[in-house]
Amino acid sequence: MVHALTTEVYKTLIVGPRNVGKSSLVRRYLLGRFETTYTATVGADLSVATFDFPEGTIVLSVVDLGGQQTFAALRNRFYQGAHHVILVYDKTDRSTFEDIPKWFETLTEGIRMPSYIFLAGSLVANKADLKDASEVTTEEGHQLADLLSMKYFETSAKTGMNVGEVFIHAATSCRTRIKSSQAEQSSV
Numbered sequence: 001m002v003h004a005l006t007t008e009v010y011k012t013l014i015v016g017p018r019n020v021g022k023s024s025l026v027r028r029y030l031l032g033r034f035e036t037t038y039t040a041t042v043g044a045d046l047s048v049a050t051f052d053f054p055e056g057t058i059v060l061s062v063v064d065l066g067g068q069q070t071f072a073a074l075r076n077r078f079y080q081g082a083h084h085v086i087l088v089y090d091k092t093d094r095s096t097f098e099d100i101p102k103w104f105e106t107l108t109e110g111i112r113m114p115s116y117i118f119l120a121g122s123l124v125a126n127k128a129d130l131k132d133a134s135e136v137t138t139e140e141g142h143q144l145a146d147l148l149s150m151k152y153f154e155t156s157a158k159t160g161m162n163v164g165e166v167f168i169h170a171a172t173s174c175r176t177r178i179k180s181s182q183a184e185q186s187s188v
Ligand SMILES: Nc1nc2c(ncn2[C@@H]2O[C@H](COP(=O)(O)OP(=O)(O)OP(=O)(O)O)[C@@H](O)[C@H]2O)c(=O)[nH]1
Pocket: 016, 017, 018, 019, 020, 021, 022, 023, 024, 025, 035, 036, 037, 038, 039, 040, 041, 042, 065, 066, 067, 068, 126, 127, 128, 129, 130, 155, 156, 157, 158, 159
């Protein structure tokens, strides 16, 4: 039997405009179900995902932030110290895609990472199951992700498409980013 050698704890934020499906992605990943009715997240919902890798366990604390404008000040209080962000837009609502650079800017200011660590993140185009309603192309999504140095995913909280991949990437990228920046630090 293989015992985990280490347990590392990281914090990821799931952020983006209201109604894009952030809570639905978390619910799909952690509970394996989907709800069609929209219940806005009031403030923040906190949950934990655990990953057992051969190298050890990663505990990811997931901070799901309500996207409504009224929560802007409150959201800022959760940003600091995050290791990773999952930035979500709705592929069927172009205005949410156009808002992403503004969200990214607010996040990078709010997180206040030490200068030697880059913000690791993913750009997620959700509601990809609604193919006929798509208002943003895959190519546009990729281009924006490249511009922001984020990894691009197309997901559906409804079908579960790519949802596991997003959270596993969050866990593993926290580890590799932190490890490589520590190595760089110690080699200076
Ligand atoms: N078809 C489809 N609908 C989705 C998907 N993800 C979420 N929805 C629907 O979109 C609506 C909003 O989902 P939420 O997960 O509450 O959105 P949110 O981003 O958490 O919203 P706030 O908490 O207000 O920021 C709900 O009615 C969901 O059922 C998806 O992948 N496909």
